[in-house]
Amino acid sequence: xxxxxxxxxxxxxxxxxxxxxxxxxxxxxxxxxxxxxxxxxxxxxxxxxxxxxxxxxxxxxxxxxxxxxxxxxxxxxxxxxxxxxxxxxxxxxxxxxxxxxxxxxxxxxxxxxxxxxxxxxxxxxxxxxxxxxxxxxxxxxxxxxxxxxxxxxxxxxxxxxxxxxxxxxxxxxxxxxxxxxxxxxxxxxxxxxxxxxxxxxxxxxxxxxxxxxxxxxxxxxxxxxxxxxxxxxxxxxxxxxxxxxxxxxxxxxxxxxxxxxxxxxxxxxxxxxxxxxxxxxxxxxxxxxxxxxxxxxxxxxxxxxxxxxxxxxxxxxxxxxxxxxxxxxxxxxxxxxxxxxxxxxxxxxxxxxxxxxxxxxxxxxxxxxxxxxxxxxxxxxxxxxxxxxxxxxxxxxxxxxxxxxxxxxxxxxxxxxxxxxxxxxxxxxxxxxxxxxxxxxxxxxxxxxxxxxxxxxxxxxxxxxxxxxxxxxxxxxxxxxxxxxxxxxxxxxxxxxxxxxxxxxxxxxxxxxxxxxxxxxxxxxxxxxxxxxxxxxxxxxxxxxxxxxxxxxxxxxxxxxxxxxxxxxxxxxxxxxxxxxxxxxxxxxxxxxxxxxxxxxxxxxxx
Amino acid sequence: xxxxxxxxxxxxxxxxxxxxxxxxxxxxxxxxxxxxxxxxxxxxxxxxxxxxxxxxxxxxxxxxxxxxxxxxxxxxxxxxxxxxxxxxxxxx
Numbered sequence: 001x002x003x004x005x006x007x008x009x010x011x012x013x014x015x016x017x018x019x020x021x022x023x024x025x026x027x028x029x030x031x032x033x034x035x036x037x038x039x040x041x042x043x044x045x046x047x048x049x050x051x052x053x054x055x056x057x058x059x060x061x062x063x064x065x066x067x068x069x070x071x072x073x074x075x076x077x078x079x080x081x082x083x084x085x086x087x088x089x090x091x092x093x094x095x096x097x098x099x100x101x102x103x104x105x106x107x108x109x110x111x112x113x114x115x116x117x118x119x120x121x122x123x124x125x126x127x128x129x130x131x132x133x134x135x136x137x138x139x140x141x142x143x144x145x146x147x148x149x150x151x152x153x154x155x156x157x158x159x160x161x162x163x164x165x166x167x168x169x170x171x172x173x174x175x176x177x178x179x180x181x182x183x184x185x186x187x188x189x190x191x192x193x194x195x196x197x198x199x200x201x202x203x204x205x206x207x208x209x210x211x212x213x214x215x216x217x218x219x220x221x222x223x224x225x226x227x228x229x230x231x232x233x234x235x236x237x238x239x240x241x242x243x244x245x246x247x248x249x250x251x252x253x254x255x256x257x258x259x260x261x262x263x264x265x266x267x268x269x270x271x272x273x274x275x276x277x278x279x280x281x282x283x284x285x286x287x288x289x290x291x292x293x294x295x296x297x298x299x300x301x302x303x304x305x306x307x308x309x310x311x312x313x314x315x316x317x318x319x320x321x322x323x324x325x326x327x328x329x330x331x332x333x334x335x336x337x338x339x340x341x342x343x344x345x346x347x348x349x350x351x352x353x354x355x356x357x358x359x360x361x362x363x364x365x366x367x368x369x370x371x372x373x374x375x376x377x378x379x380x381x382x383x384x385x386x387x388x389x390x391x392x393x394x395x396x397x398x399x400x401x402x403x404x405x406x407x408x409x410x411x412x413x414x415x416x417x418x419x420x421x422x423x424x425x426x427x428x429x430x431x432x433x434x435x436x437x438x439x440x441x442x443x444x445x446x447x448x449x450x451x452x453x454x455x456x457x458x459x460x461x462x463x464x465x466x467x468x469x470x471x472x473x474x475x476x477x478x479x480x481x482x483x484x485x486x487x488x489x490x491x492x493x494x495x496x497x498x499x500x501x502x503x504x505x506x507x508x509x510x511x512x513x514x515x516x517x518x519x520x521x522x523x524x525x526x527x528x529x530x531x532x533x534x535x536x537x538x539x540x541x542x543x544x545x546x547x548x549x550x551x552x553x554x555x556x557x558x559x560x561x562x563x564x565x566x567x568x569x570x571x572x573x574x575x576x577x578x579x580x581x582x583x584x585x586x587x588x589x590x591x592x593x594x595x596x597x598x599x600x601x602x603x604x605x606x607x
Numbered sequence: 608x609x610x611x612x613x614x615x616x617x618x619x620x621x622x623x624x625x626x627x628x629x630x631x632x633x634x635x636x637x638x639x640x641x642x643x644x645x646x647x648x649x650x651x652x653x654x655x656x657x658x659x660x661x662x663x664x665x666x667x668x669x670x671x672x673x674x675x676x677x678x679x680x681x682x683x684x685x686x687x688x689x690x691x692x693x694x695x696x697x698x699x
Contacts, residue, residue: 099623102630102657109658142664
């Protein structure tokens, strides 16, 4: 770990772990950056600890009354949440809670539960769980994926009733302390809707990754969050102090005094920085010798447009459209729904425009029939491959983009391109659709720019040829690094190998940059590399002056750029390419960083 | 008793929102309302309760049969058929 910190620029803010203390650290996936320090608040998952009680005959009818009262109370809670949600988000988003209310009112299940209580002299908690488990089994056999997914609603409702019955914890999220950090297995939508978000400073969950509910909620609220911790709910109790380091994807439980002090300083620095960053908003992103660098924003949701503007990004360098799926409760978003989203992007992203990446989904994320879980999803039916397979979904998306492009500057980028045929096929489809729209007299843009994501090694090797037919490149360094080194970042046995400064990765990036420059097409770097200072310097040195990143990283990267001249960057890049091991490259670059930009605290904290 | 066969026309089928609307409407009538899948009539659900309806898993183009029985059975079957024909108020 200590070694990792020294060699990896991403971990620069992590404090050393003390030897003697109660402190415990868990690593997960940082889904929203920032530091939160606060008191843990465990959102109860009542499933785990239901007591089974065999009642006395004389108590059975009382238990049924208790059950009915709990249902009544759940009903009131849900009604209140429903009203709030409808007021906040509108009927369309709130309907799922209406289904919850109806499930509570469902007499057949109510009767079954009461029958179970009578037959088994069971306590109500046990009966609710038993009967809903039976139903869930029936649901599990439904073949339609979307319909089957509704079983999570049934679980949500039965948990609510069980929680009320156990009386352990009122699910009122208005009464936690001022500095609460929410700890949960996963955030259920109905729970999220109930929260008093002003008092929540962070999220930490067992489940989830980038596309989980937790991630979407955390990012739209800009609250530091770490997901995928797997066992955090069993490692901490409500009321204990904990720290979330959303940058490093780290959670620290019961921090030792030194750790706490370290993070308090970090947090203060971050807050001061935030104020300062906004003051620097208007400054142009140019190197000290006058090279202009485009700093664009990567976003998932239109809610983030406000943040894009706040940080004065040069348009949207990457819109990850698949989040339209993650957000849509009702499955596939329609052409008109998508059109509205893309139109908003076109209207708000100014003359720099927005680059829309077509759906980068795996078959498992798409609620369609006939896709089985894959043994190797990273190499499976995902992104452009899936789009070609479900061509109507692809065409619907493209039509929506072509129509929306009338309102501003939109470009299309195709994910996971591995050969020229895929690019040609997609371009042909776009031409056909434009002709159809023309024939139907529907306003659209016919000559839209079409680029390819360079993220598959084969695309790097073919970059020269792809560059002749694509209008631009988007360099997805995360996936490219994963595929080049053949390492799954979610696998903790091997994820220490993931390193975008790996000599192999740097050489691939250089090839792509050269191919693009030769063909005179623009190339935007839109992986995480673009938001890490040390890596940005190398990118600049390789002539990559168009970067797209999470908007909150823009101020920091702008400062780096304004403090460097191209000659130094080129020299650093050239030298970095001489090294042949990842450790050598990392050590060299961090030494250079420390030399030139000491105030960016790239030095490790134990120095 | 009134019987009518109808094909689920909307893209998402009898999903949560559509089922919720159907249950709400069914509950405004005094008649009993049963819905079953035509190709397997033993799969039948009380339309006044949502869980059974969802378990029918009636996707787009599934043919279902509605049966109403009671004092307002004709009004009930007309109203319910209309809701389904109008795609539960959904666009597609």
